[in-house]
Amino acid sequence: MNNTPKENGRREFLKTTAAVGSAVYLGSQVKATAQTSSETLKKETLAINGGSPAVKSHPANATQWPIYGDEEIQLVSELIKNPSYAPIAEFEEAWKKHFDCPFVKAHCNGTSALTSTLFALDLPPGSEVLVPDYSTWFPVVPMRFLKYVPVFVDVNPKTMNIDVEDCKKRLSPKTRAILPVHWYGVPCDMDLIMDFAKEHGLEVVEDASHAHGAKLKDIYIGKWGRMAGFSLQTTKPLPAIEGGIAMYKDIRDYERSVTFGNYDLPRTFPEDSPYRKYQGTAFGGKLRIHPIAAILANIQLKTLTEKNTKGVAQMKKLNDAITQLPGLSAQYVRPDAERVYYSRNLMFIDEKKAGASRSAIVKALKAEGVDVTEYQWTLLHTYPIFSENKWWDYMPVLPKEGTPKGCEEANRTAISLPYFTTEQPELVEQYIHAFQKVWANIDKLS
Numbered sequence: 001m002n003n004t005p006k007e008n009g010r011r012e013f014l015k016t017t018a019a020v021g022s023a024v025y026l027g028s029q030v031k032a033t034a035q036t037s038s039e040t041l042k043k044e045t046l047a048i049n050g051g052s053p054a055v056k057s058h059p060a061n062a063t064q065w066p067i068y069g070d071e072e073i074q075l076v077s078e079l080i081k082n083p084s085y086a087p088i089a090e091f092e093e094a095w096k097k098h099f100d101c102p103f104v105k106a107h108c109n110g111t112s113a114l115t116s117t118l119f120a121l122d123l124p125p126g127s128e129v130l131v132p133d134y135s136t137w138f139p140v141v142p143m144r145f146l147k148y149v150p151v152f153v154d155v156n157p158k159t160m161n162i163d164v165e166d167c168k169k170r171l172s173p174k175t176r177a178i179l180p181v182h183w184y185g186v187p188c189d190m191d192l193i194m195d196f197a198k199e200h201g202l203e204v205v206e207d208a209s210h211a212h213g214a215k216l217k218d219i220y221i222g223k224w225g226r227m228a229g230f231s232l233q234t235t236k237p238l239p240a241i242e243g244g245i246a247m248y249k250d251i252r253d254y255e256r257s258v259t260f261g262n263y264d265l266p267r268t269f270p271e272d273s274p275y276r277k278y279q280g281t282a283f284g285g286k287l288r289i290h291p292i293a294a295i296l297a298n299i300q301l302k303t304l305t306e307k308n309t310k311g312v313a314q315m316k317k318l319n320d321a322i323t324q325l326p327g328l329s330a331q332y333v334r335p336d337a338e339r340v341y342y343s344r345n346l347m348f349i350d351e352k353k354a355g356a357s358r359s360a361i362v363k364a365l366k367a368e369g370v371d372v373t374e375y376q377w378t379l380l381h382t383y384p385i386f387s388e389n390k391w392w393d394y395m396p397v398l399p400k401e402g403t404p405k406g407c408e409e410a411n412r413t414a415i416s417l418p419y420f421t422t423e424q425p426e427l428v429e430q431y432i433h434a435f436q437k438v439w440a441n442i443d444k445l446s
């Protein structure tokens with residue numbers, strides 16, 4: 001028996017869906033509470049002014065991640081006793097089945113998974129790739145080795161995802177591909193992106209590192225583009241401590257991508273594969289996932305849907321309640337999309353509608369015990385590597401206007417709240433109380 005807090009946390013959370021219940025029911029229940037108590041809330045003293053904080057304490061397991069248990073411990077121990085690479089193929093088979101996709105390759109991390117898909121695109125030197133400015137550098141910096149040119153594009157400030165309208169403005173005769181990123185688990189407008197790509201003959205590779213199991217129009221994120229890469233790093237929705245995986249629709253993409261980082265696999269390709277002859281040398285990368293990571297990922301995959309569903313339901317309870325407050329909104333999710341959560345719950349404050357500045361509100365919420373910060377993402381184009389000639393055969397294209405409008409708005413308005421990964425009904429209620437209390441007393445914030 002294992003009674004570690006980790007294992008308890010997981011069981012507790014997995015027990016919960018029934019308790020979390022239907023969003024409609026919970027939403028209306030919260031609304032009723034809010035309506036009946038607004039006068040009382042006004043009489044409460046804000047913690048920032050010496051009152052008692054609304055959030056009493058954060059249980060240690062509230063944001064615990066990753067959540068591993070006995071099965072992981074047992075299978076990793078067995079691997080240590082009998083070292084083997086077998087868990088890699090087992091994980092890849094499980095992933096193929098789960099996502100119903102023909103070709104996958106596990107990698108040592110998301111960066112290598114994405115870089116090998118970009119290599120598989122086989123674009124001519126100087127090809128431009130549209131990437132959101134509001135993103136991570138991981139798959140973007142390696143473009144310099146491939147002689148690709150990142151072109152930084154604005155995001156929709158309500159979703160924080162790449163803005164298709166802005167993509168249109170940044171097109172050039174050299175544009176060849178687009179790399180959408182599903183920021184914090186919110187699906188990009190993949191239907192619009194695919195239409196746009198088709199119209200202009202562009203390839204699409206999805207960076208699905210925050211969005212394992214998310215869907216748009218009932219299609220898994222990662223299955224829209226020609227290829228996709230996922231990080232399996234420790235904070236991600238499917239955590240293997242360190243790891244990655246790439247998905248392919250076409251066997252030649254798979255073979256080329258696999259040959260980028262696996263010296264020992266070309267011999268497994270069909271006789272007519274143009275990549276078979278590179279058995280042994282491959283193309284210079286060695287990007288194999290560690291079998292321990294493959295074991296962790298494979299076990300986590302079994303509960304991915306369940307964890308996503310319960311996590312989303314719990315955050316919906318919180319967000320449905322607090323977004324009734326003026327000027328507070330969550331990352332926008334289309335009605336035909338199913339988001340997942342990655343690491344944090346990002347929201348936005350419209351200062352005018354809320355009646356106080358973001359910083360004053362965050363300060364007051366913090367005093368109430370809320371784990372909240374003003375969210376500020378460093379825009380990719382501002383990193384020195386993208387403007388120094390010596391690193392690039394073809395220079396990246398930086399936004400001419402400086403800071404793109406959507407990125408600026410996202411950084412000006414966003415706040416970051418925790419993603420509760422285990423069942424926390426009391427904490428959710430206390431968070432709702434904290435927000436309602438601060439909003440009821442917003443006139444007292446200087």
Ligand SMILES: Cc1ncc(COP(=O)(O)O)c(C=O)c1O
Nearest residue numbers: 109110111136138209231232233
């Ligand atoms: C959006 C995004 N893409 C790619 C990566 C790279 O993944 P990894 O850290 O596994 O190499 C990350 C990692 O944080 C990420 O957030």
